């Protein structure tokens with residue numbers, strides 16, 4: 001069945017949706033009825049879709065096009081107002097991650113979607129990886145033994161332009177509205193949500209304790225180097241240690257420590273390694289999964305209702321005392337200007353050690369963290 005769709009947010013991450021929509025249109029799975037953005041379409045989007053309706057207001061576009069579903073790939077603090085417009089227009093919603101920057105907003109969307117009987121998928125694409133599905137099955141079947149803990153580590157690098165590209169980048173709030181664009185809550189949000197999902201601890205009440213060490217190397221409101229440790233109602237300890245100030249960036253890994261076996265999920269690469277044996281998997285995108293859900297009742301990979309524990313983490317991290325600036329003596333500058341990068345020598349080893357030992361940076365006595 002061909003589903004009609006509109007897209008809000010056509011540049012930035014939204015451009016990946018435009019490419020996917022073009023592929024799905026070629027297969028007859030969707031038809032794009034229109035695009036909403038505050039800025040004109042870029043050259044690719046204009047060539048591909050310039051003949052479709054374009055509007056700077058989503059509510060107006062929804063009222064004139066009546067799509068089956070709408071994709072919202074706009075900045076985080078616009079997710080609630082735009083998501084509300086989609087559900088109010090009786091359309092299913094695919095909302096980019098992180099879904100919303102506060103618990104109150106999450107509850108409002110959950111309630112509205114339920115009241116309207118509409119689907120609301122969140123674009124956490126890691127949950128559509130076959131590697132994640134396989135690992136979740138192994139854990140549920142007890143194949144890893146008892147789970148002693150789950151440790152995630154990630155080491156990426158961002159230059160100054162990353163924080164200059166948009167007014168909401170690197171902010172906890174903008175004009176009094178929460179944004180939550182920290183390393184834990186945005187770039188590495190997939191690590192948080194995937195670890196919680198592997199533990200089957202996705203509900204608001206599934207977290208019993210939480211502690212966060214939030215640090216930064218730049219003049220930003222949010223953390224760019226962080227360690228979160230939480231305990232779930234299943235008594236699982238989960239740590240997430242990440243940085244955007246790595247000298248040697250590597251893709252993030254979720255390590256599941258079982259009493260019988262050890263698994264590593266490389267969620268950006270659809271790779272699962274169990275006791276050293278690699279398995280490569282494919283993935284189903286959030287949009288493909290939503291279409292299968294609407295057509296055949298396939299469960300959603302990431303229903304908004306399953307973002308309770310994640311939103312609790314997000315709200316906790318965004319409300320914890322402001323991230324501490326790491327002293328310059330522990331930092332190295334690689335270049336100045338827009339492409340300039342700041343790195344913390346040794347941070348790659350620190351995040352990895354955290355995941356192996358389920359320890360915080362302070363417990364590891366990292367000098368820049370204490």
Ligand SMILES: NC(=O)c1ccc[n+]([C@@H]2O[C@H](COP(=O)([O-])OP(=O)(O)OC[C@H]3O[C@@H](n4cnc5c(N)ncnc54)[C@H](O)[C@@H]3O)[C@@H](O)[C@H]2O)c1
Pocket residue numbers: 008009010011012013014036037038039056058073074075076078096097098123124125166186
């Ligand atoms: N799933 C992923 O891996 C992934 C990766 C990157 C970003 N994201 C998410 O995608 C979303 C967008 O991020 P981005 O970096 O592309 O943001 P961005 O600031 O580049 O904005 C994206 C687009 O939205 C438009 N826009 C802004 N406000 C709007 C409004 N009120 N109505 C209509 N259009 C509006 C902008 O003009 C821009 O074209 C965020 O939620 C982000 O966290 C997800």
